Amino acid sequence: MSDFAEVRGETLGADPFAVQLPGRPYPGLRPFEIRDWPIFFGREAMTAEVIDLLGHRHFLVVHGDSGCGKSSLIRAGVQAQLEQEQTRSGHRWVAVAMRPGDSPLWSLAEALAQALGRGGDRRAVRDLRRLLNRGRDAAGAIAQALELASDQRLCLLVDQFEELFRYSYEGGGDEARLFTDCLVALEGAPPPGLYLILTMRSEFMGHCARYEGLAEAVNRGQYLLPRMDRAALVRAIREPAKLYAGEVDAALADALIADAGGGQDQLPLIQHGLMLLWGRSRSKHLGLADYTPGTGLKDLLSGHADSVMRQVTGGGDRVRAMLVEHLFRALTDAGAEGQAVRRPQTFGALKAVTGADDGALREVVDAFRAEGVSFLTPPVGVPIKDQTRIDIAHEALIRCWRRIGDPETGWLRHEFQDGLTWQSLRVQAQACERDPSQVLSAAATLELGGWVRALPSPQWTERYGGGFSEVEHLLAASEAERQRKLAESEERRRLEVRQRFLTYGVLGVSLFAFIAVGALMMSWHWYRAADAKGTALEDEVERRKALHAELEQALQRSTKLNDDLRTQIEQTTDLIREVNLQDQASATAISPDGSLVASVASDRRLALLNLKSGKAVELPPACGGVEGPELAVFSHDGRLIAAARDRDAWLMDWEETRCQGLEGHASRIRRLAFHPRGGLLATGGDDGICRVWDAQTGELVATLSCAVDSVVDLAFDPSGLRMISTGADGEIHVWHSPSGRFRDDISLQAPIDISGPPTTPTVAVDTAPTVYIHIRSEGDRLAALAWRRLLRAQGVTAPGIELVGERSPSRSELRFFRRSEEQQAAQLRDWMSRAGAMVQLKYIPGFEESRRIRPLQFEVWFADDAIGYWFPVVASVYDREQAFSTAKRAQREAAERYDVHVYAAADAKGREVYAVTLGGYMTEKEARARVAAARKGGAPDAYAWESRVWGENLWTKGPGG
């Protein structure tokens, strides 16, 4: 149950006709509160329209852009005036405001309880909550519970209604539905005397249609907030000062309007500028002399925020400065469209995230919400408890304060980058849990270890999926490994020194022996010449000779051993390559760690082979009979194998020797794909149906109509929230499950139709080269697959993907083995860089004559952290149609199907920019390159583009999507 921080009474107090002027005529960035009604000017016509609409129907949705002043209009305009008018005509007035927050129904119950004068009474709240369980039938019961007398009026404001959609997305779907049912019920049969007002951002209007009856209710009563015209702005500027015996000159008003521009921040920038100018002026008569036109209200705002920061940090307190940074980072976010948005947090949560003590954080928050500052809400005077929501007063602050919004160095950017770093660490930590050898390299351990220690608190990581202890474990393991390697290399160095010493020693001894022998021989000759005696010396020479021969033999044995080992390694590598070569053709699969291969044995049955021991692994008896499988695939943890033949599929846990048949497909199965987090298996086949199975129980979780004809490819995206299916007719379907469980929350994203002639240019190399792809860890396989498919589409033979672990280079390389092939390698490298991967050429000597290296054989070695974000980019264009036709061509061109993603971004003028990629993400470098290229072609807004490219939720869009 909520602590009801989201609910509060909102009335003018005992006497609604007492006119109490607020402390100053301009509130600054914060929204107007109900008590600010005397200084609220310029929106009278809108207020009257809303009140008239409410009088007609007692239910109204007021919507508009983010930060356009909905809340101010409703509070200082509509609610204040409604209360005054209703009181004037002899009614008793009660008004309660709530936000859906994290417990919409409990908050609604509490709001109703407050209306009854029983706020905070647990029992009363619970009874009301019980009534709300009736959903569509709740109206009568609520009316009965409220028992509004004929002279009573109740205004219920559901502010920021869009929070409900987030709540639903995060798993509160049922409660959200019940909540909207209650609202729809109240709209249909409103208890007499009840006014229900919802405010929401217009971009969420479409979400209302997801709830039965809600769209209809909204259609019957909605009000889109218009922009203020010039005359209204002038009044908003000039009228408040008059009440304080001051004045704002018309010329200054004009200059402020001109400087603020017509954008979404116009009103907040003017309000902030006025608050500042008013505070500075002694005479309270503001004219052009108080303001230099053209100064830029944005600069004024940014400078003011800087000065508050200086005040908080006393000029140089670095700890305090970090606290301010972490506070604002926690309070900002990138929205679904990539734009900067507010991210309200409770004070308690902020304490946990910033790791600051109560007093220090309170001091900082108070400084930023002080009278005459108003950068944070609630405004000064409202006591802050742990559950109080702290919010940035207006998004204009995020956009205008350079410390937050600067696209290169802003805190928002820092936060985003840190978030990415954490997520990649988490992935690595998960890999390490599965396979303890998957630790960080020594350099990464040092750097990331320091980075993690500098995090404000472990709770910070919760924003990015948590996993602090796992990452700590990874770092500890990596550190241990680093230490071990250090010790090892120290030991090696020591041994080398010893070896060298021994070698030189032996050489020295041999030399000495040789000289000695020579000397002795000569002496012997002399001796024999002089006196043929001394057989003891002869014996000694023989013994030495024997020793020498023995040493030589040992050396030869050792060399042979080395050669054997090398051959063995080469053979194994070749074997793996060969096996990989087959995986495109038959049911052959290699486990993610490369230790097992599943394939068809000579008896046409599925067999499992341990590559390390070279021995067969026994399969579950039930599965041992799987005959002639056409497909096989390992789960990401390597524990499960799925196989299929014709319309039958099997799931087996080879460790626990469990096996299960999956029945359902009406015709031949074409594809099998495991969910990245395991737990789910997707199958698709000629019946055009995709089926999602619970990988543990074999239960059929979902049946999806994926294609008209047959399903030829299936894949989950790395986040596990989407599944992509490709039909033989070229249709791509993107299935979205917000929970990643693919149970009852699957929705179909817009399909991409594939048709049209193939025109993608091919790699300009005369004869088809062969390229082996090498990756560091299993996490890179998906991206590597995308590359392999793209290479194959270019006519390049790309047989397999090798896992090389620590051997991966620090910078990605394209390796070639013959000087004569350097030009072709360079062509390939250039092509790869055009497609999105920065690889450097590297010549590997010693293979010029080698027969093991075929002509035009190259190797791509991806650096350890690179490929995960290097999905090939096919095109970056401004035209939507062109983007999708390119996507279609790319699809058509490839010999195999792959996942084509179309990213959308908006430039400063609102134009759409598209990037077509194979697979999921881009590196920062890549995005920058795109931005630079796009700038040359017509100056889009770099920031908007970048943030949309990098955001997690910017995955893919289809036409009309």
Next chain:
Amino acid sequence: MGFLTKDLPQALQTFPIDVFLSYSHGAFSGKSSTRLKAWSQKLADDLREELLQLDLEDLSLFIDSSDREDEGVDRTARLAEQLKDRVEGAAVLVVLMSAPYLRSRWCSQERDWWMGHNSPDPLAVGGRVFVCRAQPTDELAWPEVLKGFFGYCFYDKDKRPDLARPFTYGGATGDLDEYLDTLVRLAGDIAQRLKAVRAVLDDRRRQWQQQQRAAAETGQILYLYGRREHAPSWTEACERLQDRRFVINPDRPESVSETGGLDPESRSQIALSDGLLILGTPDGRALDSDMVVVGRSYRHLAIASRRSPLPCAVFDTVGAELQDARRRSNAANLGIAWIDGTRDDWPEHITGWLRQGVG
């Protein structure tokens, strides 16, 4: 503001010229200057035609066709002075951007004159400069004040820069469609801006007229708000005001509606009045709420719709008893004046209040 009508009050100032077209008569590359001049004049004519189709009353477009000193011909100081007035008196400046324009001292002076009186924009309308690209130019060499204008391109961007000529240059007809398309776009944008300018000027004029009316001794329309239950007081006050030759609206006191607000008829009548009086009777509680609802909410609604101030006062028929400190402070905080109708000099107070209220 440096309009030609310098001696008039600000509210009556206007722009004698709607559009001033600034261009260079110079040749593109040493050839005859007549072609560019002819093209520019034709553009001005065509632009005028387009704008005239958009129902802009009394449209005036000025293009300087006189010859110029730095372009080979002497120009008298008198001519320059006249031109300066024309430039300063233009609501919108259209620049024909070309290499000769960038070189021309005259054009630079014209630009300075215009900017000198319009930057910062005294009307807060913004965007009153339009750049038409007659030929490719180096944007880095553009004057600072013009940088950042994307402009309207009157040549083929795909041509080699040294070969690109304005559409329809020298009477060519092959690119007439491109020429007209760009022209239509330009005319639409200019018309939009001219209308915004005129709206601001109209507002100012209306306010000025309001002030003039308020400044008269008598004869203004006053809206006297009173409640039906206070009908005798209302009738008496109405008669006293009418005796002083004020026109009084409405014709009877009103009852408080079920919702507590005012009906549309009352709202529109308030908006048409020169002043709003709220009747002060011994019922202080009623006055308190009337001041807030009628004197604040509905008065400002009227102000928003008529776009000019509306003075408001309490017409006190009781005297000291009604005027406690709290109520007077409330009135002050609502911007409502207080006229003590029990004093003999109340008529002078009304006149002063009306003058002050719209000042």
